[in-house]
Amino acid sequence: MSNSAFDSWQAFFAMGGYAFYVWLAVAATLIPLLALMLHTWWQRRQLLADVSRRQARERRIRQSQQHNHAIEPTEPSARPREKSL
Numbered sequence: 001m002s003n004s005a006f007d008s009w010q011a012f013f014a015m016g017g018y019a020f021y022v023w024l025a026v027a028a029t030l031i032p033l034l035a036l037m038l039h040t041w042w043q044r045r046q047l048l049a050d051v052s053r054r055q056a057r058e059r060r061i062r063q064s065q066q067h068n069h070a071i072e073p074t075e076p077s078a079r080p081r082e083k084s085l
Contacts, residue, residue: 006012015022 013019
């Protein structure tokens, strides 16, 4: 006595005459899940690349500011101050 629900692979793929509906349901489930996984993976890569670009930009800004402070002597601000009332 066999515990298998199907006698052969052909019977498994035929799904008792309901193969079209069964495999359509399987595809309708797996394709969106696969698309979701790929989209999530792509978004993660984009997010990490964006974070890396922002960190590099901030690092360049800090280096530029440190470089400018080292070159320029400290002077009072050239911008006129507003008079207080």
